[in-house]
Amino acid sequence: MAEVKLIGKLPSPFVYRVIWALKIKGIPYEFIEEDLTNKNPLLKYNPVHKKVPVLLHGEKTVCESMIIVEYIDETWQQNSLLPNDPYERALARFWVKFAEDKVVSVWRMFGAIGEELEKTMKETEEMLQTVEEHGLGEKKFFGGDNIGIADIAFGSVIYWLEVIEEAVGVRVISEAHKFPRLHAWIKNFKQVPIIQESLPDWDWMVAFCKGRREAVLASA
Amino acid sequence: MAEVKLIGKLPSPFVYRVIWALKIKGIPYEFIEEDLTNKNPLLKYNPVHKKVPVLLHGEKTVCESMIIVEYIDETWQQNSLLPNDPYERALARFWVKFAEDKVVSVWRMFGAIGEELEKTMKETEEMLQTVEEHGLGEKKFFGGDNIGIADIAFGSVIYWLEVIEEAVGVRVISEAHKFPRLHAWIKNFKQVPIIQESLPDWDWMVAFCKGRREAVLASA
Incomplete structure (x- = not known):
């Protein structure tokens, strides 16, 4: 190989x-x-x-x-990230595309202040609400019992969103009571050993994001 | 079934x-x-x-x-729209995603005037130039000899772009000498019998787009 x-x-x-x-x-x-x-x-x-x-x-x-x-x-066929059934594959791809298209508000939050920050928070909340209502159900992961492609697409967003909120000093995903299914999913996601051992350190990430945000705002 | x-x-x-x-x-x-x-x-x-x-x-x-x-x-397995090889599948998906992400300038052209119209034309030209340089090569279709998923993604954009340019009275894709590969591809695409017989009538489309553009501009 x-x-x-x-x-x-x-x-x-x-x-x-x-x-x-x-x-x-x-x-x-x-x-x-x-x-x-x-x-x-x-x-x-x-x-x-x-x-x-x-x-x-x-x-x-x-x-x-x-x-x-x-x-x-x-x-590489082992540990499939997509289901076999074409319909379940379409559902997984639907949420991957949703993550790709809709999470731009999360990255915009990073360099936003005032009204613009409020707007990115509102858009992010709507995005999270859609996932909460339509994406997760009572399943452990998007596709069922195992981590899959939609979890990978969202995992890279949600952990960063948590960090960005901490660095910016706002609360959207951090309002856990608003998103019970998402928070159950976040817990399941972070408990996967491979995710757990490879997620970047929280304090380092918050410091990094604070530094980047200051640089972005200073250059605006 | x-x-x-x-x-x-x-x-x-x-x-x-x-x-x-x-x-x-x-x-x-x-x-x-x-x-x-x-x-x-x-x-x-x-x-x-x-x-x-x-x-x-x-x-x-x-x-x-x-x-x-x-x-x-x-x-349905007959007449595959994606190649079998994972690498060729990734290339096809790359151009599908490019079409999904970048053609927003084409739709914005529809309701734009003045500076905004110039901007959408410039972005559209850059998008077309990228496809011309990196997407097509000397192949008949994106994936080779047969129509496939990337052709479907772009075909629905390019024909509409031609119509929009006619309705708006501008020229981007219509400048055929700038995009020789794209124009060879457009010809191949329109010669596929299923495409030929299902593309909406040109005059009807131009009239429809003119009507919609006037409505959009009047409500702006």
Whole structure:
């Protein structure tokens, strides 16, 4: 089997999606830290978006975090991240796309103040409410008893959202009583050993986010 | 095999994606025109987005046009819309996601004037240039010799873009010399018999778009 390399930058939530998928599958890989002073490798490997994560598998290059996760799932069969049934696969993809399309408000919250911050909080709350009402049900994970592709898509958002709220000093997901199913899911997600051991340290993340937020606000 | 129904509204480009996939597969279906005076069926079948297209397959409900196309491809095996190889599948999905994420400038062009129109034209040109440079190569279709999922994703954009440019009176994709590969692809796409016979009539589309544009601008 060809060698696997992951070009990434930590603590990018999109890079963690790929790390989790590789670890769940038990695929050894070399992590190559993106060199922000030298964007040339990305121009070569991801000329369209020039972003990490990029997966190198032998001669093959795969870009876009959730497309990489699906590539990993189709290349290595063990510990499936998608169900077998086409309808259940469509449901999983529906929530992946929802995560991809709707979580932009979470990242915008990061550099927002005043009215703009209020707006991103409202949009984030609506997004979470939709997942609470329609996405989770009484299941342990999005797809049932095991962690799957939709959990990976949302996990990288929700943990970062918790950190961002702490760094910004606001409360959306932190209002646990509003989202009982989501909080049960967060608990289940963090208890998966691979997630538990690979989630970046909370205090470090909060400090990192505070620093980045100050830099963003100072340059605005 | 359970009955297939498609809830849609013409000439929605997203609904055409599903129509093309069903026709390529040779699946008979009943088309149910969305009743804009009665949104209740959509609240029931697509409570998250409340939008068409919605595919009903027996008791199953699938939403989001490209997720429906992939569901159709996985449910009926004939005339595959995705390649078998995981890497080629990742490439196809990369361009589907690019179409989903980047074509918003095309729809914004529809209701834009002045500086905003210039901006949407510039963004659209950049999007087309990326497809021209990185997406198509010398192949007949995105995936090779046969029409596939990325062609369906872009076909519903490009034909509508041609119509919108005619209705708005601007030229982006119409500047054929700037996009020789794209124009070769457009020709190949329109020559596929199923596409040829199902594309909505050009004059009707231009008249429809002009009417809608006037309504949008009048209400702005």
